[in-house]
Amino acid sequence: MSTLTRRLLRAFGPAIPSGHLAEALRAALGAIAALAILGALVHFGGVDLRFGLYLIAPFGASSVLLFAVPNSPLxxxxxxxxxxxxxxVMGVLACLLVDDPTLRVALAVGAAIAAMILLRAVHPPAGAVAMTAALNPDQMAEQGLWFSVSPVMLGTALLVGLAMAYARLSGRRYPFRQFDAPNAFGTDDPVPAERLGLSEAELQDILDRYRQSLNLGVEDLARLIGAAELQAASHRSGAATAGEIMSRNLVTVGPDAPLSEVADLFRRHGFTSLPVVQEGDKFLGVIFQLHLIRRAHDDAFRLERGFGPAMARMLDPRRSTPVRAGEVMSVAMPRVTPDTPVAALLPMMAEGSCDAVPVLTRGRIVGIVTRTDLIAALARQSLRATD
Incomplete structure (x- = not known):
């Protein structure tokens, strides 16, 4: 097979990376729920099809963007x-001004594209909205510009609202985070990986210069540049592995350990995290000091008492039903093997949401890499590089 043939075949192949089944199901279930709710509102509302909300095909196309690629500017x-x-609006005006159906459809879609660009509101399914209007001149003559209000804008707004709610429920972010929005800690500093020394205007200029403003937002570009810088830095971190830098002499607790015991271990050893294991060192999760603070805060709010009394109650060893480590431990966290390169640990700990990464062999914990371990390893590598 010639080089030209291979290039042509590659050009007609998939242009996006393979997706995960969980993400596919998440997007599909979101679209199903949103369109089902929208359909129920239409069905049970006894809607007048002339002037009320009803389903149109472009809503399906909008659902693809809202639930499958919610980070897209589109x-x-x-x-x-x-x-x-x-x-x-463009579709309705085309119906009122142009009699020839072929020309009417073409002008409606073209005018819609121009209007979206000028309004900074490019949304690919809108081309289908314009075509839908242009293909139904009799209905548009009856509804007029009200068609743009309902079903189009009203239905789209409902889909957007449902997408926002579903994103929050499924652990995603929609709309995307603005460049100057507070970080996960509630402060105005960018997360460490995005502290690039570039302003929002400079990042936007890069997007405009390479004509990517319709594909990426400023926040996404900052995140990608930060990830690329971390990856490049990992190439200079040497060949060390997690097994070489991890802490091996572990202090662990079982899932039934009361939080009073956990707090005592934190105080005695000065740790910020403790692995939770079953018999035979089978890894279950990690409990961080922050988990104790959050649990006490939640109890204080629920019981309508101060934070101090709530913390004291939670850690009281005399409680008949003490809070156990297994109830507050974190299980959704990255984990590695002893052979994992140190370079792979950099992005895991860069944003501050992960203080320690467990090192596992066949489901059993053999060590843990803390931020201190990682900083010490990078410092040693830096000293070797200057020799």
């Missing part, structure tokens, strides 16, 4: 609602 609320609405 899927953001302004793009979706204003893009679909302006396209509907």
């Amino acid at each position: 899927a953001q609320p302004w793009s979706a609602v204003v893009g679909n609405g302006s396209a509907a």
